[in-house]
Every structure is written in structure tokens, then in C-alpha cells.
Amino acid sequence: MKTNDVILQTATKVVSLVIVLFSIRLFFSGHYYAGGGFVGGLMTSAAIVLIMVAYDMKTVRAMLPINYRILIGVGLLTAVSTGLIAVFQGDPFLTHYYGYFDLPILGKTSLHTAALFDLGVYLVVVGVTMTIIQSIGESE
Amino acid sequence: MTEIEISKIIVGLLVLLGAFLSAVSAFGIIRLPDVYTRNHAASKSATLGVISVMLAAFIYFYAEHGHFNSRVILGILFVFFTAPVSGHLISRAAYNSGVKLWDKSVRDDLKNKKK
Numbered sequence: 001m002k003t004n005d006v007i008l009q010t011a012t013k014v015v016s017l018v019i020v021l022f023s024i025r026l027f028f029s030g031h032y033y034a035g036g037g038f039v040g041g042l043m044t045s046a047a048i049v050l051i052m053v054a055y056d057m058k059t060v061r062a063m064l065p066i067n068y069r070i071l072i073g074v075g076l077l078t079a080v081s082t083g084l085i086a087v088f089q090g091d092p093f094l095t096h097y098y099g100y101f102d103l104p105i106l107g108k109t110s111l112h113t114a115a116l117f118d119l120g121v122y123l124v125v126v127g128v129t130m131t132i133i134q135s136i137g138e139s140e
Numbered sequence: 141m142t143e144i145e146i147s148k149i150i151v152g153l154l155v156l157l158g159a160f161l162s163a164v165s166a167f168g169i170i171r172l173p174d175v176y177t178r179n180h181a182a183s184k185s186a187t188l189g190v191i192s193v194m195l196a197a198f199i200y201f202y203a204e205h206g207h208f209n210s211r212v213i214l215g216i217l218f219v220f221f222t223a224p225v226s227g228h229l230i231s232r233a234a235y236n237s238g239v240k241l242w243d244k245s246v247r248d249d250l251k252n253k254k255k
Contacts, residue, residue, distance in 0.1 A: 003236070011225040018218060022211075 012054035019047040037118035041125025068130040075123030082116045147203035154196035161189030174242040175234045183227025191216050
């Protein structure tokens, strides 16, 4: 029997946007408040899983044509190259730098290379979670 | 009476209302006869109870500490949006897997539509 999922799909359209925005907020607030790359990555993959539940995997693959195994490699590369910046500057591995910059719209902003390391964690968490869920969901 | 005292009274009333509504919802889940009426109690009353407690938390931190916490507002909207949808999905899953209605129910429009 073909079921009619209009209510679930319409709710998913609104709710997944809220979840993605909240996960980005968790990722950027990691330095001063609770949050960080791990929780942000888990929330983002939860939004993708919600879309997978409401629609199907083909729709999600057409919407986000990402190979999640490559995403794990990109995340690990980001984290390792953040550590290698310090090696090229002559400091020990994984020394972090920070400074205050005047950006065009945001004004005075403090930028820290730990955020790049956190971006690597974020990408690895999204990649691992989505790889596990996709490979379990596809096996017949 | 100052503004802070008025807001404290409102916060207290909202927390008590939320706790009362959650208790009503719990009693409804225990006492009602079948899945659909229980789901009605759980999804409706508990949603309003949780929303009033969250609103009380928001008003408390705004009036007492001057801290505007937008995540609580987002949480209120999120619960208000998702709890009825999940209730609908649980009810529909129960109906599609053949759970019987209470024997004193008189209307089943979906059953006549299917034939």
C-alpha cells in the first residue's frame, strides 16, 4: 500500500532547516559556550537522517551529492594540516595561533586556528555517522 | 509591587501550570482505554505543559538576569511544531498495523474509505 506522507514531509522541510541552523550555532559557539565540532556534526547528520526518513535515500543523494567516505578524509586532512601550520612556523606540532581582525561586515572578530581543527572534527563526525547509516540502510 | 515581583509570580504560575498539565497527561496515559485516546492525552497536554515550563524559564532569565535566551524561544517553536506531527505518526502507524479502537467508539471514517 502506498502511504501518503504529506504531513511528515512538510514538517521535515521546516524542522530540518531549524536543526541545521542550530548545529551551525553549536559548532561556532564551541570556544566560549557548550558545543563544538562533535555535537555540531552529530546534529547535522541528524538533520540528514530526518530527511532520509521522510523521503528516501535516492532523494537525499540527489539533493546532497556527497561521498561521505571522502568527507572523512577531508576532515582528517584539515585537522592534520592545522597542526602542520605550526611546524612550518618553527613551533611544536599543533601549536595554535589567534588574533583579532577587522572583517568587513562582522567588525572586530577574534579568529583562532582551533576552529579549523574543530572543522576537521565536524567533517569527520558527519562523514562517519552518514557512512554507518547509509551502509546499514542500503543492505537488503 | 515591582516588575521583578510581578514576573516572579507569572513564572511561578507558569511552572505550576506546566507541572499540572504534565501530570494530567501522565494520568491520561494510565487511565484512558486504547492507543488513540492515550496518544491524544500524551501529545496534546504534555506539549502545552512543556511549553509553559520553557516559557517560565525564558521569562525568569529575562526578568531576573536580563539574559535574552533565543534558544528557549526556538525550543518552544520546535516542540510546538514537532510534537503533534510525532503524535500523528504514532497514531497512523498504530492504525495501519491493525490496532483495534476502543469497543465503545462510534466513528471510524478511515475504515469506510478503505472499502
